[in-house]
Every structure is written in structure tokens, then in C-alpha cells.
Amino acid sequence: MDSLQVPAAGQQEAALLSCPPDGYVPLSDLARALGQRVDALSRLARISMVPDALRVERREGTRSVAWYLPGRTADGLIAQHQAGHPMPWQGKPLVDDLAGKYRLWCVRRHPSACLKCHRIWGHSEPPANFEAYVARYTRLSLGDKAHLTQLWAKPRPLSEAMEHLVRLSGHDRVVEALENGALRTLERDGRAWMDSRVIDEWSAAGYPQALPSAQQVWALPSTAAASSSVDVGQVLWLIEHDEVQARMGSGPVSKGRLFVDLLEVGAVIARRGLSACAPARVDAA
Numbered sequence: 001m002d003s004l005q006v007p008a009a010g011q012q013e014a015a016l017l018s019c020p021p022d023g024y025v026p027l028s029d030l031a032r033a034l035g036q037r038v039d040a041l042s043r044l045a046r047i048s049m050v051p052d053a054l055r056v057e058r059r060e061g062t063r064s065v066a067w068y069l070p071g072r073t074a075d076g077l078i079a080q081h082q083a084g085h086p087m088p089w090q091g092k093p094l095v096d097d098l099a100g101k102y103r104l105w106c107v108r109r110h111p112s113a114c115l116k117c118h119r120i121w122g123h124s125e126p127p128a129n130f131e132a133y134v135a136r137y138t139r140l141s142l143g144d145k146a147h148l149t150q151l152w153a154k155p156r157p158l159s160e161a162m163e164h165l166v167r168l169s170g171h172d173r174v175v176e177a178l179e180n181g182a183l184r185t186l187e188r189d190g191r192a193w194m195d196s197r198v199i200d201e202w203s204a205a206g207y208p209q210a211l212p213s214a215q216q217v218w219a220l221p222s223t224a225a226a227s228s229s230v231d232v233g234q235v236l237w238l239i240e241h242d243e244v245q246a247r248m249g250s251g252p253v254s255k256g257r258l259f260v261d262l263l264e265v266g267a268v269i270a271r272r273g274l275s276a277c278a279p280a281r282v283d284a285a
């Protein structure tokens with residue numbers, strides 16, 4: 001069970017009634033007695049911080065909804081306030097603070113390609129309104145809260161990203177970086193994308209073929225040959241004779257292409273004392 005999943009009741013908006021039940025009074029009538037602004041009280045009611053408050057449909061020419069609460073609850077709140085006791089919403093996250101976070105989230109909201117947001121919202125649709133947002137947001141970890149309003153660098157379709165990357169560093173380097181996970185793609189809606197932050201970070205790092213921690217670096221045979229100063233035929237010979245590890249690429253770009261362990265090729269070539277000037281020695285070895 002996903003711990004981020006919020007019980008359905010917490011996400012539901014208060015039911016909208018067509019007229020207030022008997023004995024209910026408008027929340028706005030309490031504003032003066034409680035020393036609150038009417039709109040601030042409505043906001044508190046919207047996020048369920050005013051006990052027993054109900055939404056009632058507007059009458060013509062009035063605001064869209066009005067909040068009502070039982071006369072007894074209203075009297076109790078006023079008495080509490082007059083006695084200097086804390087109100088039910090005090091000590092809770094500040095409504096203004098939450099409203100600000102919500103506004104920022106609406107502006108910076110990440111596209112559906114963001115896997116992290118997808119996880120944060122419990123692998124379901126993001127909240128559709130402020131109330132649903134508050135109900136779910138207040139239960140998130142600090143890191144998840146921060147992620148929601150981080151600036152999102154636009155994901156680019158992989159073909160467009162590839163064009164850009166190939167111009168920067170050459171086709172083979174991009175294919176190898178993808179195969180080694182130094183460049184990562186996103187799969188969403190049946191299409192491949194690349195986060196432009198990934199492109200920026202990779203460029204800033206100097207177009208690495210693999211992550212610095214990689215134990216194995218998969219390279220195209222031509223790259224392995226160039227890096228060991230031998231002919232590509234010699235590398236292919238080593239692959240064919242199981243002298244070095246090789247594999248077929250499986251990613252969206254490297255699919256069907258042959259990769260060889262670059263470090264192993266270097267080690268074998270060095271051990272055998274091979275060079276491009278002496279290709280025959282491969283066969284003789």
C-alpha cells in the first residue's frame with residue numbers, strides 16, 4: 001500500500017447544500033466577533049479547519065458559496081475567542097502559507113512526464129483544487145513538498161534532444177552515454193523524452209561516456225579501437241573469440257548496436273602488446 005495514498009474522505013470536498021439546515025448561521029456573521037476577515041474564515045472552512053462548517057449554494061446575486069455552521073458551534077467559537085483560548089485552526093499550518101504554496105504549484109506544476117510527481121501524488125491524478133491539494137500536501141515529506149514547486153526544465157522529445165546532443169559531442173558519444181546511463185531518457189505516453197536538466201548536467205560534466213562510478217564502460221567497437229590505437233577489425237576479432245565482453249544495446253537509441261567493454265579491450269590489447277601497426281599479431285596470438 002502506498003503510504004502517500006490519502007483516504008478518499010480527506011480528498012472530498014464538503015457537500016454543497018441548497019439551503020442551510022435549521023439552527024445554522026452564516027460563518028460570515030462571526031467574522032467581527034472572532035476578529036477575522038470574512039474571506040480568511042471562508043478559506044479556513046474550505047480546508048476543514050472550522051468545525052461542522054457546511055457549504056451552501058448561493059442565492060442569486062451573492063457569492064458562489066456561503067459557509068454555515070451550527071449556532072451552538074458558532075457560540076462556542078465566540079466564547080473561546082473571548083476567553084482568549086486558541087481557536088481550532090491555530091497551530092495548524094498557516095492558511096496563507098498553504099495558499100501561497102498552492103499558487104506557486106499551479107504556476108510551476110511539472111508535466112505528466114515527471115515520474116517523481118507521479119509518485120508523490122500516489123500514482124493517481126494530481127489534486128484538482130486547493131482543498132484536495134491541502135488534504136494531500138500536508139501529509140507529504142519535506143523533500144516531496146520541495147520537489148513539487150521546484151522549477152521544471154522542459155522535457156524534450158528524444159529525437160530533438162538527440163539532434164542537439166549530437167551537435168555538441170558527436171553521435172557515437174551520445175549513443176555510448178545512453179548505453180552507460182550517463183544520459184537518461186524518460187518514457188511517458190509511449191514516447192521517449194529527455195529532461196533538459198539531464199542535457200545541461202551532461203554538457204557541464206564534459207560529455208562523459210559513463211558515470212564516474214561505472215565499473216564497466218560500454219563503447220562502440222570503433223571507439224574502443226580508437227582509444228587503444230588499434231584497428232576496429234582487431235576489436236571485432238577479440239569479441240568474436242570471446243576475449244572481451246560484448247553486448248547488444250537495448251535502449252531507444254542503442255537498440256541493435258554492438259557494444260564492447262572498453263576497459264577490458266584496453267587491458268587485453270595492452271597485455272598482448274598489440275598495436276594498429278601489427279594487426280596480424282591478433283591472429284597469431
Ligand SMILES: [Zn+2]
Pocket residue numbers: 110114115116117118147148
Ligand atoms: Zn515533478
